Amino acid sequence: MRIAINRILQFDRALLLIIVLCILALITIITSYVSTRNFRSNNTTLTKQISEISSMTEGVIQMKGLVESREKKIGSNKAKGIVSTMEQILGTLNLKAKVIKPLSKKKLTTFMEENAEIEIQDIDLNHIVNLLYKIDTSPSPMKINSAAINATFEDPDKFILKFTVSLLTK
Amino acid sequence: MKIGFIDWTEEELNLYVFEKDGEILEHVDSHSVPIENDLNQLLITSLIKDNIENIYLSIPLNLLTLREKSFPFSDRDKIRATIAFELEGILLGNISDYSVEHVIIESGDTGSKVMAVCVEKARLLEIIDVFSSAGIDPKVVTSIDLWLYGGKAEYILGKPISDKTLRIEAAKQELTSPSVNLRQDDLAYTGDIEKFRKNLRSSAILILIFLIILSANSLFGLASAKNKNVSLTKQINTIYRNVFPEDKKIVDLERQFRGHLKRLKSKKASLGGIPVLDILSKVAENSGKNVTLNEFNADGKNIVLKGTAKSFKDVESVKNMLSSVFENVRVTKSSADTDKQIGFTIVMKEKIL
Numbered sequence: 001m002r003i004a005i006n007r008i009l010q011f012d013r014a015l016l017l018i019i020v021l022c023i024l025a026l027i028t029i030i031t032s033y034v035s036t037r038n039f040r041s042n043n044t045t046l047t048k049q050i051s052e053i054s055s056m057t058e059g060v061i062q063m064k065g066l067v068e069s070r071e072k073k074i075g076s077n078k079a080k081g082i083v084s085t086m087e088q089i090l091g092t093l094n095l096k097a098k099v100i101k102p103l104s105k106k107k108l109t110t111f112m113e114e115n116a117e118i119e120i121q122d123i124d125l126n127h128i129v130n131l132l133y134k135i136d137t138s139p140s141p142m143k144i145n146s147a148a149i150n151a152t153f154e155d156p157d158k159f160i161l162k163f164t165v166s167l168l169t170k
Numbered sequence: 171m172k173i174g175f176i177d178w179t180e181e182e183l184n185l186y187v188f189e190k191d192g193e194i195l196e197h198v199d200s201h202s203v204p205i206e207n208d209l210n211q212l213l214i215t216s217l218i219k220d221n222i223e224n225i226y227l228s229i230p231l232n233l234l235t236l237r238e239k240s241f242p243f244s245d246r247d248k249i250r251a252t253i254a255f256e257l258e259g260i261l262l263g264n265i266s267d268y269s270v271e272h273v274i275i276e277s278g279d280t281g282s283k284v285m286a287v288c289v290e291k292a293r294l295l296e297i298i299d300v301f302s303s304a305g306i307d308p309k310v311v312t313s314i315d316l317w318l319y320g321g322k323a324e325y326i327l328g329k330p331i332s333d334k335t336l337r338i339e340a341a342k343q344e345l346t347s348p349s350v351n352l353r354q355d356d357l358a359y360t361g362d363i364e365k366f367r368k369n370l371r372s373s374a375i376l377i378l379i380f381l382i383i384l385s386a387n388s389l390f391g392l393a394s395a396k397n398k399n400v401s402l403t404k405q406i407n408t409i410y411r412n413v414f415p416e417d418k419k420i421v422d423l424e425r426q427f428r429g430h431l432k433r434l435k436s437k438k439a440s441l442g443g444i445p446v447l448d449i450l451s452k453v454a455e456n457s458g459k460n461v462t463l464n465e466f467n468a469d470g471k472n473i474v475l476k477g478t479a480k481s482f483k484d485v486e487s488v489k490n491m492l493s494s495v496f497e498n499v500r501v502t503k504s505s506a507d508t509d510k511q512i513g514f515t516i517v518m519k520e521k522i523l
Binding site for chain 2: 012018019028040043047050056071109128129144148150151168
């Protein structure tokens with residue numbers, strides 16, 4: 001049998017060609033299987049990353065916008081101080097604060113933070129929203145560090161607003 | 171398994187059919203056709219009608235050239251190796267034109283007596299060709315007359331034994347162990363190898379077809395996975411460039427994204443403060459109609475809401491609604507007031523990326 005096989009392999013070129021093609025096909029199958037497996041695993045990771053990053057995209061864009069806007073504002077800030085800035089904002093809304101108390105100044109890595117505590121009595125919700133919006137969109141870079149809104153006993157539509165606000169300067 | 175033995179004598183062509191069951195050979199059938207002129211394809215075709223797997227052929231003595239020789243040894247291999255040289259010069263023409271076999275007539279310690287059985291290769295080839303044209307390839311070419319006469323020249327010269335019973339018995343013996351096989355070297359029987367080669371080739375072709383289908387399938391899978399990979403890479407790069415268009419080069423997208431996110435978070439922590447307006451808007455959208463909020467407090471760590479609701483179910487509903495936009499939402503206090511209102515306190519945190 002072995003002699004017969006040897007004879008066939010030596011003289012049957014067609015059979016030899018078929019065997020060579022079989023080997024090539026096997027090599028193709030093995031290499032493509034390995035590559036496909038790698039690609040599929042990579043695709044699974046990519047799909048996971050896409051869904052993760054997509055879910056964060058909106059938040060990151062907002063965060064980026066906020067940070068860039070604040071940085072820009074800090075760069076072009078001409079405000080004199082937190083108290084005068086706040087008085088100016090309150091003035092535009094015809095609001096009067098019961099308390100505007102300047103607090104300590106803090107030095108952060110690349111800028112200064114000037115804090116103040118504000119208390120406004122008998123303010124309605126509409127004015128609260130307008131005031132917070134004005135602070136947010138003010139040309140002076142400002143941020144609110146804490147806020148408390150309490151309804152008054154006399155009139156549930158009126159509130160006491162207490163908050164600490166910071167002016168960021170270079 | 172059926173085995174056929176063609177006994178070609180000077181007058182007729184006989185076919186003895188044997189059935190082989192294991193080691194046992196049983197004579198099952200016989201056919202004969204007279205030879206009028208010479209052996210031809212039609213004669214053979216008319217003789218063989220059954221489906222017979224192997225055919226053995228016995229040729230008549232008149233086609234053989236027989237020479238008796240003595241050797242000073244009795245070793246079969248030695249005799250086989252030297253007999254051709256011994257016959258050189260005593261045969262017509264060149265020894266290489268003959269197919270040479272031998273039968274040991276006498277064997278002893280001092281030597282042996284051997285009958286050299288020769289047939290011209292050209293003649294043997296003609297015989298094989300005639301049989302091949304009838305679709306028959308004899309596995310062994312022998313002569314049962316040699317067996318019948320025990321290789322003794324003095325008997326061989328007489329009239330051949332024509333008793334069919336004896337010839338069938340001799341054929342049976344030849345099938346078990348052929349006395350000579352004149353199909354040698356380049357005229358050797360290759361039918362089994364051919365059959366095996368054909369089977370092997372068919373199997374190999376089937377395997378090749380299967381492997382080609384399999385490899386086509388794997389290549390298709392690979393191409394599809396690769397295309398998907400390209401598409402996903404493009405998609406994730408687009409998302410990234412949309413968020414961070416200033417990044418010119420993307421090396422490790424995930425790491426770069428996390429790096430930017432960390433930097434933004436740290437900047438937001440120092441520049442952003444509390445987005446009170448956003449929080450109030452979310453609270454207003456998710457607190458429902460049966461709830462009145464009296465107190466709001468945000469200190470950068472926790473957001474505290476105090477209010478009243480019509481039922482505990484409403485409190486739970488507010489909690490669930492707020493859970494979709496805030497983190498760690500929990501009701502820390504809920505109790506019924508004298509005016510059948512449920513006072514509650516909810517503590518929660520802003521969702522961080």
